[in-house]
Amino acid sequence: MKQSKARKSITLLDVARAAGVSRTTVSNAFNRPDQLSPEVQQKVLAVAKEMGYAGPNPMARMLRTGQTGAIGLIFSEALPYAFNDPVSIAFLQGVSKVCEQAKASLLIVPALDSDVAQQTIQQAAVDGFILYCIPDESEAIVRVLERQMPVVAVDQPVLKGIPFIGIDDRQAARTAALHLLSLNRRDLGIIAMDLHNDSYAGPVDAQRLKSAIFRNALHRWRGYADAIQAAGIDPTLVPIEETPNSHGVEGAFAAAIALLQRHPRPTGILAMSDMLALGALRAAENLGLKVPEDVAIVGFDGIPLAAQVRPSLTTIQQPLVEKGAIAAEILLGIPNKKTTLILETKLIVRQSSVKGSGE
Amino acid sequence: MKQSKARKSITLLDVARAAGVSRTTVSNAFNRPDQLSPEVQQKVLAVAKEMGYAGPNPMARMLRTGQTGAIGLIFSEALPYAFNDPVSIAFLQGVSKVCEQAKASLLIVPALDSDVAQQTIQQAAVDGFILYCIPDESEAIVRVLERQMPVVAVDQPVLKGIPFIGIDDRQAARTAALHLLSLNRRDLGIIAMDLHNDSYAGPVDAQRLKSAIFRNALHRWRGYADAIQAAGIDPTLVPIEETPNSHGVEGAFAAAIALLQRHPRPTGILAMSDMLALGALRAAENLGLKVPEDVAIVGFDGIPLAAQVRPSLTTIQQPLVEKGAIAAEILLGIPNKKTTLILETKLIVRQSSVKGSGE
DNA sequence: CTGTTAGCGCATTCAT
């Protein structure tokens, strides 16, 4: 009957008995090599290997130490879309770089709807969370805060007591709009990314704009509006077409077509992201319009692809990778040189707004 | 002195006492709503919320149940590079889609070198692992196998007893080479991705090729060689330039330049991935060569970008996203319709090999 | 429908 127990997983104690030492010694052999003689350690490790013991059970160890060695990452969107977006991907690169250096793992936690969020966030074995672009009223935020562990927010939400990494979206967007206006493009059109969580695609009215739950999109609009107003144009008269991230470049294409078929036809398009601008580029091409002669286009984000398309894309560059790296560093308690967590942005002028410029 | 204990984290038992019920009842309130009366559940949950109790401690729960609700994913490369590669990204999309549906989290485990691998893999709290393109002798494989939990391998390694998802790289590569040969391109050049783990960039000799540790690259070369040989050409005379994934498109650019400056200049380039082919496209442009007239280029993988560049890229399309989805389904025990795990590939002819074709 | 009991496998005192 003893044998029937053999299928149980093998533990520290089993190894200890087999090696003729105590549990402590085996534990030390794995975790604190300096606490025992090399010979003993060798032997214990050998016995362990022979028994097929892979090392201390991670769950038990976590329970005991209260540490998991992982950080949790929560996206606002469905994961496959997040992984489809060059901006999130760049962010992930930054996070993963730091995690790798710190030997920490990265737990991607699905939080699509409130039900899933409840389960997955509650059960995530992590030492802290990164909130990436999460709308303020999201259930996920409540769940994360409940966990009472270190949290950092990227782009959204802005919560007091919680480190925030982001950019000055409004100021940056203002710069983008000023650029077009300075080129004498006064008939503008705006392509917006998600303002709400409803995957709506189409024209945006004042009400929808005012109640926007995504901070980035809202602030970028405000920045555009600042510049437009300063140019003596009524910002509320500038048409906005929204297209959800999940509709990808095709959605942006459709939005741009809608914009470019208006009368008067816009001579400048402000796209709230480079992906959207890419769609606009194609739409212009599709309509036989020349960029930038007939219509100038300015993106936002500064994804690598923006420099490679033809015409190359004028954009607001933000430090995408660095954002992820800093977030991870803060969460992992790695001292980082950055004093401010509002990162710098920069207008990069390229061919989509000024012929022959840039690469 | 009782109070000094207050800073301890609050447990199921605390909630039970405060609510005047037993631990089981509280546990049930969270995990099995059907096991107690709605009123009691409401009350318990209310008390818990009031006390700031976020739900059962995940570590303790995992230890008890033996389940983590997460799967582990291991890449061969440094994480930032993995997140830079459209092929891995597409794979991730597939994995994440299924994880999201199954409410499972995804743990990205760094396994850069053997030391890190040991630690992180040993301590990963997961229910199973996906090995993605891991060279056969990798320490990571040993560590994962030790854990004695469900494993699936994607692309590499091929291990008996372990589900494998991949494609017939050799056959697919043969098709690519046949395509160029059928267009009467007999002076070929090959751009290879990593054959070894040493980030080498430069020409590849027979020895290096023979000892390659990355299965995909090796098999793709063999496929090319099959077709080349069948065309009456000595495959060992076809120049190969290797460039590591970590060098990105720039590396491919350099490799292609090297190839295109040879005499005789290749009239066809076989790139082992679309990213490499993209570099070749730029190199040709840079040298003032016309594609496909002066040099035809064929990629591999079928990443979305391949259809969008100009000239668009002829390539071997493989079901990148589906690969990830199937791997996750198998690991999570989700019955999937696929009977075979060697997925289909398809030659997509576009402008980089046949003028005016494709999009 | 509710409460009692018994570990899950480990790291960590404190002795020796």
Added chain:
DNA sequence: ATGAATGCGCTAACAG
């Protein structure tokens, strides 16, 4: 340098 004892917080049997 090593061993014995304790409890991390929880869930699953079982008994009421």
